[in-house]
Amino acid sequence: xxxxxxxxxxxxxxxxxxxxxxxxxxxxxxxxxxxxxxxxxxxxxxxxxxxxxxxxxxxxxxxxxxxxxxxxxxxxxxxxxxxxxxxxxxxxxxxxxxxxxxxxxxxxxxxxxxxxxxxxxxxxxxxxxxxxxxxxxxxxxxxxxxxxxxxxxxxxxxxxxxxxxxxxxxxxxxxxxxxxxxxxxxxxxxxxxxxxxxxxxxxxxxxxxxxxxxxxxxxxxxxxxxxxxxxxxxxxxxxxxxxxxxxxxxxxxxxxxxxxxxxxxxxxxxxxxxxxxxxxxxxxxxxxxxxxxxxxxxxxxxxxxxxxxxxx
Numbered sequence: 001x002x003x004x005x006x007x008x009x010x011x012x013x014x015x016x017x018x019x020x021x022x023x024x025x026x027x028x029x030x031x032x033x034x035x036x037x038x039x040x041x042x043x044x045x046x047x048x049x050x051x052x053x054x055x056x057x058x059x060x061x062x063x064x065x066x067x068x069x070x071x072x073x074x075x076x077x078x079x080x081x082x083x084x085x086x087x088x089x090x091x092x093x094x095x096x097x098x099x100x101x102x103x104x105x106x107x108x109x110x111x112x113x114x115x116x117x118x119x120x121x122x123x124x125x126x127x128x129x130x131x132x133x134x135x136x137x138x139x140x141x142x143x144x145x146x147x148x149x150x151x152x153x154x155x156x157x158x159x160x161x162x163x164x165x166x167x168x169x170x171x172x173x174x175x176x177x178x179x180x181x182x183x184x185x186x187x188x189x190x191x192x193x194x195x196x197x198x199x200x201x202x203x204x205x206x207x208x209x210x211x212x213x214x215x216x217x218x219x220x221x222x223x224x225x226x227x228x229x230x231x232x233x234x235x236x237x238x239x240x241x242x243x244x245x246x247x248x249x250x251x252x253x254x255x256x257x258x259x260x261x262x263x264x265x266x267x268x269x270x271x272x273x274x275x276x277x278x279x280x281x282x283x284x285x286x287x288x289x290x291x292x293x294x295x296x297x298x299x300x301x302x303x304x305x306x307x308x309x310x311x312x
Contacts, residue, residue, distance in 0.1 A: 002256040004307045005266040012310045022081035030087045035107025053086040057123025061090035077300035096124040096173035112184035120194045125170045130222045132166050167251045193311045197265040198249035203273040204237040209287045221288040234276030265303050
């Protein structure tokens with residue numbers, strides 16, 4: 001069951017929910033974006049963790065999205081039937097290649113060589129998708145501005161599948177991350193399952209990400225401007241975003257199908273898309289690309305909790 005979706009989760013849910021001895025509780029986050037081994041050692045010395053997780057990723061894991069709002073990330077929303085700690089080295093805005101290069105690759109290797117992890121979580125690819133939209137709609141923007149080139153007509157018919165280089169880069173980077181686990185010196189870490197995730201369908205809209213809750217300090221939106229400038233309607237924007245999200249999910253599913261002990265959580269179809277044109281929190285979405293705390297809870301209860309409990 002490398003892909004965890006409704007079909008594969010439901011049998012697990014029946015078995016786990018039949019257990020009356022389980023006590024579901026939140027993860028205990030060990031915040032260590034600097035990759036300091038001593039931070040983890042100190043936390044472990046004071047804890048009674050039954051399980052230890054490692055989390056590398058982007059803003060879907062990072063607790064600072066936005067400050068000081070609590071719960072606007074997956075790690076806060078997840079519950080397991082164990083006293084479980086999670087070493088969180090996630091960074092807002094990271095692309096997949098940044099997670100497996102330079103200092104970040106070295107810190108992950110060091111962590112995997114020193115500590116015994118029972119489960120490894122990776123949130124990668126979301127920030128890379130922005131590049132797909134930028135490339136996909138460059139020619140449409142030029143056409144909308146009255147710029148005509150010999151290749152514009154062909155470019156206007158391109159789909160996400162035509163931009164395989166971005167998806168190839170994401171898959172290659174995830175492959176390198178898996179290689180770090182496979183090369184770990186610790187036997188338990190080497191045997192730890194890796195859990196990836198795709199993204200749910202979203203509505204491109206003029207809703208920037210807020211870095212400070214209750215303020216206007218933030219970045220984005222990332223997807224909406226190019227689509228709006230290219231002249232797409234809200235419905236067309238959602239259709240284009242669906243294609244990109246589906247393409248990434250297909251590529252991730254293809255990756256895990258050929259690898260042992262690597263799993264993909266398919267989150268599509270769980271969140272209610274935001275209202276077109278909305279500029280703030282709408283339905284299950286806090287901004288253009290991040291769910292609300294309630295949205296993350298929905299994802300956790302419907303997919304993550306059961307999957308992680310089973311793997312742990």
